[in-house]
Amino acid sequence: MSIAPESPKSTKSVPDQNGRFGKFGGRFVPETLTQALEQLSDEYERAKQDKSFQQELSDLLKSFVGRPSPLYHAKRLTAAAGGAQIWLKREDLNHTGAHKINNTVGQALLTLRMGKTRVIAETGAGQHGVATATACAHFGLPCVVYMGAEDIRRQKPNVFSMKLMGAEIRPVESGSKTLRDAVNEAMRDWMASVEDTHYIIGSVIGPHPFPMMVRDFQSIIGREARSQCLEIFEKLPDCVVACVGGGSNAAGMFFPFVDDDGVRLVGVEAGGRGASPGDHASPLSFGRPGVLHGSYSYVMQDADGQTCDVHSMSAGLDYPGVGPEHSYWKDSGRVDYVDCGDDAAMQAFDRLARTEGIIAALETSHAIAKALEIAGTMSPDQHLLVCLSGRGDKDAMEIARLRGENW
Numbered sequence: 001m002s003i004a005p006e007s008p009k010s011t012k013s014v015p016d017q018n019g020r021f022g023k024f025g026g027r028f029v030p031e032t033l034t035q036a037l038e039q040l041s042d043e044y045e046r047a048k049q050d051k052s053f054q055q056e057l058s059d060l061l062k063s064f065v066g067r068p069s070p071l072y073h074a075k076r077l078t079a080a081a082g083g084a085q086i087w088l089k090r091e092d093l094n095h096t097g098a099h100k101i102n103n104t105v106g107q108a109l110l111t112l113r114m115g116k117t118r119v120i121a122e123t124g125a126g127q128h129g130v131a132t133a134t135a136c137a138h139f140g141l142p143c144v145v146y147m148g149a150e151d152i153r154r155q156k157p158n159v160f161s162m163k164l165m166g167a168e169i170r171p172v173e174s175g176s177k178t179l180r181d182a183v184n185e186a187m188r189d190w191m192a193s194v195e196d197t198h199y200i201i202g203s204v205i206g207p208h209p210f211p212m213m214v215r216d217f218q219s220i221i222g223r224e225a226r227s228q229c230l231e232i233f234e235k236l237p238d239c240v241v242a243c244v245g246g247g248s249n250a251a252g253m254f255f256p257f258v259d260d261d262g263v264r265l266v267g268v269e270a271g272g273r274g275a276s277p278g279d280h281a282s283p284l285s286f287g288r289p290g291v292l293h294g295s296y297s298y299v300m301q302d303a304d305g306q307t308c309d310v311h312s313m314s315a316g317l318d319y320p321g322v323g324p325e326h327s328y329w330k331d332s333g334r335v336d337y338v339d340c341g342d343d344a345a346m347q348a349f350d351r352l353a354r355t356e357g358i359i360a361a362l363e364t365s366h367a368i369a370k371a372l373e374i375a376g377t378m379s380p381d382q383h384l385l386v387c388l389s390g391r392g393d394k395d396a397m398e399i400a401r402l403r404g405e406n407w
């Protein structure tokens with residue numbers, strides 16, 4: 001196993017000029033958006049080369065977001081699993097309580113560089129909405145957030161936070177009233193407003209360059225984790241686990257380890273209530289390649305190619321598509337994708353709270369559940385890393401409702 005401080009530059013994963021990860025990805029959009037996506041690609045490439053942009057971003061990540069996030073040895077969780085040492089990458093300790101802000105501060109900076117004066121976003125669990133509203137408040141940019149009516153119900157605390165920071169919330173009543181419908185509405189807004197508006201997409205989905213750019217902004221997670229491992233236990237981890245909704249915390253966690261052949265990478269999708277269509281949100285396990293929201297990737301679809309309704313108790317994983325790079329990693333065999341149901345995630349949520357005093361997001365609890373299972377099959381001298389993508393305060397009321405508790 002290589003223990004170079006920086007993983008060698010991956011040639012396997014960088015998308016080609018057309019934003020293709022193998023056959024996945026690309027840019028399937030109406031002509032109105034092509035120019036804006038070109039402008040974004042160009043500006044992003046320039047920003048990457050620009051030392052002052054990199055400096056401003058890294059200052060913000062430090063002073064505003066609170067990075068680096070700690071790598072924490074979960075000793076009582078390790079004992080409960082009875083195998084590998086479990087370490088948690090604490091993205092829940094970032095400002096606003098999840099990994100989403102790593103991406104929104106980067107894209108807000110790009111918005112200013114492009115001379116755009118308005119920001120829109122979609123949100124599922126509300127974490128991306130809050131992270132976008134936060135970055136916009138920081139820079140004084142007006143912000144509109146599209147959110148499914150069902151998700152507004154499930155994630156009230158986040159809706160209130162967004163409003164406190166001056167964002168306008170537009171409830172989406174179409175379709176299943178969840179994340180997928182919110183993305184549709186945000187895209188519709190963008191088609192009409194692209195001249196002065198930047199659409200801050202919250203995951204590694206959408207047309208090129210979003211999947212690559214969001215992955216790059218989120219890769220701070222894996223870069224930090226990789227060097228923390230080398231520093232703390234002087235070797236790379238044996239296994240890295242992350243939950244997959246659109247796939248941004250997983251992509252950010254995995255990407256810096258992709259060329260480390262000895263590191264097993266496991267992505268955990270939402271298994272919901274079971275394996276029947278409509279009962280889960282696991283396109284990598286049960287879907288077929290197709291186009292959704294501007295890119296070619298695994299999608300949950302019916303025989304006619306219509307996007308299916310999906311289900312997860314966690315709003316942030318309740319999405320029928322997934323980032324194209326994950327589809328590429330699945331087909332190439334580099335990452336294993338598994339799914340975890342609502343009940344198992346809920347049990348892991350309780351177990352983490354009681355053994356470690358950490359209330360994780362329901363999304364994250366899917367990764368914890370699989371991590372416990374996998375760690376149990378490994379030996380105590382091995383290390384398993386979990387991306388603790390976010391904290392669970394936002395979920396407390398919904399969990400009480402699911403359990404029939406009143407407060």
Ligand SMILES: *Cc1c(COP(=O)(O)O)cnc(C)c1O
Binds near residue numbers: 098100128245389391
């Ligand atoms: C949004 C969210 C997710 C799912 O989104 P990804 O793009 O797959 O990371 C997972 N965990 C938390 C805490 C989230 O807020």
